Amino acid sequence: MLEVLNLSKSFDNTQALDDVSFKVLPGDVFALLGPNGAGKTTTMRLLMHILKPDEGEILYKKEPRSKLKRNLFGYLPEERGLYQRAKVLDLLAYVGVLNRLSHHRAEIEAIRYLDKLGLVDYTQKKVGELSKGMQQKIQFIIAMLHDPDILILDEPFAGLDPVNQMVLRDIVYENKKEGKIIILSTHQMSEVEIMADHILLLNQGRTILEGTLEEIKSRFKENAFYLESEDNIAAIRDIKDIKIIEEHNQSCKFAINGKDITKDKVIQTIFQKIPVKKFIEVEPSLNEIFIKLVQNGTGKSSKKS
Amino acid sequence: MRNIFYIAQWEFSSRFKTRSFLFSTFILPILFSLLITLPVYLITYEDTVSTKLIGLINNDDNDLLEKLQNHLNQNYKLDSGSPEYIILPISVENSLLYKEAYDDFMTTTRQLDSLEVAYDDLKTLREKYYRSGTIQNKQYLLKKSYDELIRTREFKDLVQLDFEYYKTHLDSIYNKEARVAADSLLIQNILNAYLVIPKMVYRSSSIEYHSLKPGELLDSERMQKILNEVIIQSRLQEASVNTMQISHWLKPVKLTRYQLRTGGSAEWDFYIEFYGAVIGVVLLFMAIFTSGQFLFSSVLQEKTNRVIEILLSYASSRQIMAGKIFGLGFLGLMQVLIWLSITSIFVFFNLFQAGQIPYLNAENALYFLHYFSLGYLLYAAIFVAIGAIFSSEQEAQQVNIMLRTIAVLPVLLVFLFLKEPDSGIITFLSYIPLLTPYFMILKIAQYGIPLSTEIYITSAILIVSIIGMVFIAAKIFRIGILMYGKKFTVREVFLLLRSS
Structure with missing residues (x-):
């Protein structure tokens, strides 16, 4: 288990991170969310030990970060820079040996990954000759080549076409299955909803939301429902104890209003009056929660107690 | 690590x-x-392909030209074997100023020459009078010829002064006009340089070297070396030293610089x-x-x-x-x-x-x-x-x-x-x-x-x-x-x- 305890970091006069804590279990995909400048990259750099925290500590298997071997971690930085003149295989082997692989082993692993990502024909090409997407895949390989326990991926899918996104997502899944800790940051909420087990929303260096995807969604549930019928649904207006949020000819969205009334009772009433085609409980999208939280409160921690 | x-x-x-x-x-x-x-x-190897003309303005009456040329020929030769330097006396015969001065000078010279002849004749005549015992009016003749001699000598002295004047004048005109001529030859790139030899160079030891590029050390240093040899040799010759001895005495010393280092100098x-x-x-x-x-x-x-x-x-x-x-x-x-x-x-x-x-x-x-x-x-x-x-x-x-x-x-x-x-x-x-x-x-x-x-x-x-x-x-x-x-x-x- 990776534990982050009360992490704080400031640069000059800016508080980049303020008392951030979280835990990640093996096999979990942990998503760091937040607007630009929220402290996601700083958190990742602290995890990678590129920066040192002003306060707080990072523990993995109860060992402090400074005692851990660097090659337990794999990092895909947000900034996509590579040696443009180096040959693909040479570059991968170089990073491999830095991470305690033998040169031979590093080359074998590199070729294995290149093959997996459809780049095996490019081993002797210079990095600068590859497309942007290909270079991003190379960086992905750099992060994973040495088989680290913890993968830290900063905006891993940004700027990739859907097909490549899918290829890389599959690799992340594979790592998840192998019981690795995966921490990623992204702006794409849809991505998070598909992949993440656990979410941490940062804003201005502070945690404003943390929990599993289900927990968060249930917490932000508005007790709202969506109804679709084959007929006109005007009859819905007659039902007490509900508040109609949106109404169209054959569909509507409503919330249960009354205090005494239960969900089941309302449903029963509705089913009696209207021929229902589709009836679902509306969950707030992560995107909505994100925007709501970031816009509303900057400082207020709505952390689960 | x-x-x-x-x-x-x-x-x-x-x-x-x-x-x-x-x-x-x-x-x-x-x-x-x-x-x-x-x-x-x-710098070291440039221009050795063609012969260089060096002008010479000689204000002294000596055979420097010939000696200089000989020494240069001995020391500097082109690959083809022909001399690298040729000394060219600067001529001013086309200058009107010089012509006039020369005419004046020549007139005075002739006058002086005839006076000297007349003076010598008078001296011979007086000697004849003096030795002859038979001549009449010997005393009178001696007296008269003596007066004549004195007069001629005085006149000659005066003309001698004239002569000196015209000679100096001619020399200075020559010096001036020759420089003008040499300068124009320099500008036309006919001459590489020219030398100005002063009067009584054996004593004064000061010679001018004129060129468009005095920074080109090679030629001027060679000229200095050769002029040194020539003039010192001439001085020794004036003192009637044997030529063989001179060349022996003047044999140049070659200084080789050694430096003490580990493993010998x-x-x-x-x-x-x-x-x-x-x-x-x-x-x-x-x-x-x-x-x-x-x-x-x-x-x-x-x-x-x-x-x-x-x-x-x-x-x-x-x-x-x-x-x-x-x-x-x-x-x-x-x-x-x-x-x-x-x-x-x-x-x-x-x-x-x-x-x-x-x-x-x-x-x-x-x-x-x-x-x-x-x-x-x-x-x-x-x-x-x-x-x-x-x-x-x-x-x-x-x-x-x-x-x-x-x-x-x-x-x-x-x-x-x-x-x-x-x-x-x-x-x-x-x-x-x-x-x-x-x-x-x-x-x-x-x-x-x-x-x-x-x-x-x-x-x-x-x-x-x-x-x-x-x-x-x-x-x-x-x-x-x-x-x-x-x-x-x-x-x-x-x-x-x-x-x-």
Whole structure:
């Protein structure tokens, strides 16, 4: 288990991170969310030990970060820079040996990954000759080549076409299955909803939301429902104890209003009056929660107690 | 340690085969050597293809022309065997002024001549009167002829004055007009130069040499040498010294300069000392700055393209810095070793008489490696720090240029150095760490004897500065390398050093 305890970091006069804590279990995909400048990259750099925290500590298997071997971690930085003149295989082997692989082993692993990502024909090409997407895949390989326990991926899918996104997502899944800790940051909420087990929303260096995807969604549930019928649904207006949020000819969205009334009772009433085609409980999208939280409160921690 | 090695290996191999390394290892030294030796070659060998005309304005009545020509012919010949210099007496016969003066002079000369004849005749006549015992009115005749003689002599003296005047006048006209004529011949490039011989040159010993380019030392120095020989020889001839003896006496002395060195004395040659020293210093400069430049751009590039984040993930900032410094230092060492091997090939096969150049020996090669290593480490630490502080190549380049200027200072001071290698200012400058390696290379080439004390002192100075600078650079590197797009002020760097 990776534990982050009360992490704080400031640069000059800016508080980049303020008392951030979280835990990640093996096999979990942990998503760091937040607007630009929220402290996601700083958190990742602290995890990678590129920066040192002003306060707080990072523990993995109860060992402090400074005692851990660097090659337990794999990092895909947000900034996509590579040696443009180096040959693909040479570059991968170089990073491999830095991470305690033998040169031979590093080359074998590199070729294995290149093959997996459809780049095996490019081993002797210079990095600068590859497309942007290909270079991003190379960086992905750099992060994973040495088989680290913890993968830290900063905006891993940004700027990739859907097909490549899918290829890389599959690799992340594979790592998840192998019981690795995966921490990623992204702006794409849809991505998070598909992949993440656990979410941490940062804003201005502070945690404003943390929990599993289900927990968060249930917490932000508005007790709202969506109804679709084959007929006109005007009859819905007659039902007490509900508040109609949106109404169209054959569909509507409503919330249960009354205090005494239960969900089941309302449903029963509705089913009696209207021929229902589709009836679902509306969950707030992560995107909505994100925007709501970031816009509303900057400082207020709505952390689960 | 392991990572330092891998980073060093990566830095080395990714630069070793680059065009810029090959260029600065093989092409640049050749270009540079040509650049500094070519002018000397040209000065020494230029213009020997055609005969040079040297004008002569001779204000003295002597046979200097002939003697000068003979001596020049003996000493300087073209490859074809024909004389290199031809002396051309400057003629002024076309000048009207000279013609008039000449006519006046000739009239007076004739007058003087006839008066002298008349005077001599009178003297002969008086002698005849005096000796003859039979002549009548002897006393009267003697008296009368005496009066005549006195009168003639007085007249002659007066005309003599005239003659002197016209002669001086003619000479000065000749001098003036001949210079005008010679100048125009110079301008038309008919003459290479002309000489003005004063009156009584054997006594005054002062001769003028006129040319459009008096900076061209070769011809004027040759003329001086030959004129010296000719005039001294003539003086001796005037003193009736035997010609054979003169040439024996005047046999020139050849001074060969020797310098005490380890392994015996060796002949001293200014060109070898001068250019050897300059080439040595410039090679050291090139070696340090080639690797330093690579180091600097490597740091700066990784900072701008953010590869540094990947590196920092798997290696500490100290490992990265050390790996870079050692890797590129090894590259520089490689460059120096390549040069040393080329040099030893020259020495071994004695190309360009390299075997006779005393400072090209194994011991000095080791000193060169020694000062390259220390100098490189010092500059490397500085380059690492600068690379980490600045975020664009442009900004960093300005500091880089400043460093180069400092480092090239010894090359500019070579003249000062050769004049007085032991002067206080040179010693002082050679103790400034940034300059030490260069001055020591100059000194080692200059002195044959080991400068052990000096070497210990300067090495100690360098090692202390390296330790200090590496310490500072490590701090700056660790923090600066992650500060993107931020420009540091001097104050911030200072604070950064104090805080961390």
